Amino acid sequence: MHLSAQSFTQACREGGRQIETWLRVVDREHGARFYREAAAALRSWQAAEDVVQEAMVKVWQRCASFRSTGDPIAWIHQIVRHTLLDALRQRAVQAPREEALHDDDGQLTHEAEAAVLGLSVQGVATPEGALAEHQVEAVFRRCFEQFAAVHPEHATVLRWVVEDGLDNAAIEGLLERSPGATREFISQCRKKARPFFAAWYTLVGPTGGTP
Known part of the structure; x- marks a missing residue:
């Protein structure tokens, strides 16, 4: 058919x-x-x-x-x-509220962010020169899994934007929010993701991209 x-x-x-x-x-x-x-x-x-x-x-x-x-x-x-x-x-x-991880705005507390950063870089040596592409991808996947475990909805929407190339209009329809609220939500997705990608940022540098 x-x-x-x-x-x-x-x-x-x-x-x-x-x-x-x-x-x-x-x-x-x-x-x-x-x-x-x-x-x-x-x-x-x-x-x-x-x-x-x-x-x-x-x-x-x-x-x-x-x-x-x-x-x-x-x-x-x-x-x-x-x-x-x-x-x-x-x-x-x-799910029960994770008081130890988040503040009243849903952001990671300073203590939790520090712990996440420590987890992210643990066991990852600073590369001398370019690291093999598959190693960079492996670090990215691990960082994304950590992010998705804590913020599954935000990680899912960010994946639709970054991997599937959905534009703001498509995300707006899925979230059923106004254009302004959709832009703010996508911005929050990126803000919430940053602490989890410390190891990846270390490898790719400031010009390597933004999740």
């Missing part, structure tokens, strides 16, 4: 077995990408499976609102991301 806007619109209109078959093809061809993205944010394959399954139910329920001029896979991916953000926010509500 060709996953076109026309075939999706037809499947939505006919419902039943047609839409079920269409979504099975989506799962086979694109499901792995959806699961990996959710698992990276939630740090759990089981939780990722629940998110993607919930998103597919929403697709089934909302398919009548799809506009035939759009890309159905992009539309479905957006629903997956909305569902993932909801899951991350629900976790944040349920």
